[in-house]
Amino acid sequence: MNETPKLLVILGPTATGKSDLAVGLALEFNGEVISADSRQVYRGLDIGTGKITADEMRGVPHHCLDIADPDDQLSVTQYKEHAENAIADIGSRGKLPILVGGTGFYIQAVVDNVSFPEVPPDEELRSQLEQQSAEELFTELREKDPGRAETIEPENKRRLIRALEIVAHTGTVPPPAQTGSPYNLLEIGVHLDRDILRTRIRERLERRLKAGMIDEADRLHRHGLSYERMIELGLEYRFLAQHLRGELTYEEMVEQLGTAISQYAKRQRSWFKRDHRIEWFHPDRHDEIAQRVAQWLA
């Protein structure tokens, strides 16, 4: 008799202290951590992503970190596979899997077992479609798959291209599969007041700069990571690349990056708002959180 596997999830906007909380809970409840961060999956992106250090792990095994080369590009589907394997593995050893991160899309994919159309990226088609305007792409999609066209923003080329890519391979974009969560879930959200978060973001940025974040980016570039790719990776690497290219002064970079991270935190908040299963806590309320987890485990 197999009971539904338990999965503890720690999520929330950036800079709220999720990683540290997760390690604490892992120690307390015999767990292991699965990272749900779309940038920490890449090797070498350490300081800029705030990747947890060996010391900070305090002996708790972490999964889904450093599983891809930053030149490549890991997709949700690939991430999901890694995460599912890790969760199963941890569970099979009688330990508690703890999924922690801020990438809502990734979390949702594993937590609700979302399946995506099995159409791999078609670079040739993509670059071809890229030539067209959003309007043209939208018109084309509306003809070929009116259903999907309904649900997509007509100006969003990236999504239009992906939809057309799926259509080209399978004829239509299937509606999202509605499977219930395969897990016995507890979702803990870490919440901080906006203004406090904003100053924490700024302070953390200063710390990362002192820790050698610029050197890290420079080194990555010298080892072959293109500035274009860094820009696509977003946030720290995006602004660092612009600075290294001489497009931004140090001051401009710090200023604009700080703002961009706060905006990112806002987008994360928007995403998580839709999941009403999340129980929100202040990160300092460690005891309350631990109590809630214990209650759920019982």
Add this chain to the structure above:
RNA sequence: GGCCUGGUGGCGAAGUGGUAACGCGGCGGUUUGCAAAACCGAUAUGCGGGGGUUCGAUUCCCCCCCAGGCCU
């Protein structure tokens, strides 16, 4: 003291005798293999203050205040 230029939303910045572009920020949102990405939406009854001209002024005239520059 005199002359010049300018005072427009949180910031930057257009503009017109007929009722306020745009950029940024802040706010809200979308999210079907790039998600730290990509994308969308709302956001000044108000144009330094007070008079006047006018059917009507933010836009024209007068006075005042403020900022910067120049001159004595």
